[in-house]
Amino acid sequence: MDLSLIVPTFNEGPNVRELLRRLAQTLAGTAYEVVFVDDSTDDTPDIIRAAAAESDAPVRLIHRAEAVGGLGGAVVAGIQAATADWCLVMDGDLQHPPEVIPQLLARAARGDVDVVVASRYVSGGTSKGLAGSVRTAVSRLSTLLTKAMFPRKLHGCSDPMTGFFLLHRPAVELDTLRPRGFKILLEVLARRQLRLAEVPFDFAERHAGASKASFTQGVRFLAQLTMLRFGRMSAFAVVGGVGAVANLAIMWALIALGMEYVWAAIIASEVTIIGNFLLLEYLVFADMRADSGLMRHRFLKSFTFNNLEAVIRIPVLWVIVEATHIPSVVAAALTLVAAFVVRFVFHALIVYAPQRQRAGAAAPAAAAPVAADERAA
Ligand code: GDD
Ligand code: MN
Secondary structure (H helix, E strand, O other), X not given: OOEEEEEEEOOOHHHHHHHHHHHHHHOOOXXXXXXXXXXXXXXXXXXXXXXXXXXXXXXXXXXOOOOOOHHHHHHHHXXXXXXXXXXXXXXXXXXXOHHHHHHHHHHHHOXXXXXXXXXXXXXXXXXXXXXXXXXXXXXXXXXXXXXHHOOOOOOOOOOOOOOOEEEEHHHOOHHHOOOOOOXXXXXXXXXXXXXEEEEEOEOOOOOOOOOOOOHHHHHHHHXXXXXXXXXXXXXXXXXXHHHHHHHHHHHHHHHHOOOOHHXXXXXXXXXXXXXXXXXXXHHHOHHHHHHOOOHHHHHHHXXXXXXXXXXXXXXXXXXXXXXXXXXXXXHHHHHHHHHHHHHHHHHHHHHOOOOHHHHOOOOOHHHOOOOEEEEOO
């Protein structure tokens, strides 16, 4: 096998046959396999199996029981399962034209790079298939921001957000990747300095179906960027900062409505505690959730900790306000900052601690990343 094609799919049924047809057409003479990593909720797996039966090239299907890590997690699972060392990652909706693959292979064959990126933004490429001018602007801006944050590692990469690239698997440490959401190439390039080349391509219109990109994906991307650049603690700090501002704003509003400041602080704290937990779950510790037991257990630990913290913090606040006449909202801010470090340590080491016994009765199969690697052909 010379080449493994990794195709993440989420409800892409109507595109499967056309993709395999165009791959067979352009890759005649190359020994390749296609690995579909599927998280679909519809009949896409059946369509893949049926198409595989008619395909000359081997087609494999990994249908995941749980979409751990989303699109990025699917790509990593595919690369792990690949037979060949050269892995080509592409979308399943034909926005990444198969006809570009021979150019990527030719560039890799020169032997001096670890990754060949198919770029929309290098001269000769276009992004006209991006739905709408808002999407185009968002893509351009986030590309700029990303390049500014990794000026050295992304030097020479005009399109770190593309999902179309050819990767030499031995050059990456798959275990160090923390896939979250859509941007897996960024994760690969930011972890380790790779030798990189680019080939332009025209980002096409979708063959069928609708895009799965969303506002939530955008927020996940920002969290991913923060974590890659500054580490988990700063992502935690950003979430804590947002929580602290929300806490103080709620407290200020309740006081303005005539509430006693201690009661205002209590209510503001409870609302923030719950909101904070959700942000930690889905942004900061998203990559550790699968391995750290049940969400309600984590919530219980986090909620108990934060309430204990509040139980201590609010009397301290009272003492500060009564003894020093510092304005109550300012004093609350001081106590929130002091609580931050302790809270980070507790969450990173205790709430999201990997559960060794998760295969046992306490945590059912929930965490199994790959349900089955079916050899369909
Ligand atoms: N397995 C799996 N799990 N596949 C997914 C998931 C998921 O949770 N979400 C999306 N996919 C698959 C889709 O089925 C499709 O094959 C591919 O990933 C890209 O998803 P689209 O919904 O088509 O996203 P897009 O066209 O907006 O985004 C593409 O363009 C970006 C550049 O603007 C993707 O190629 C991105 O990787 C790329 O960065
Ligand atoms: Mn697409």
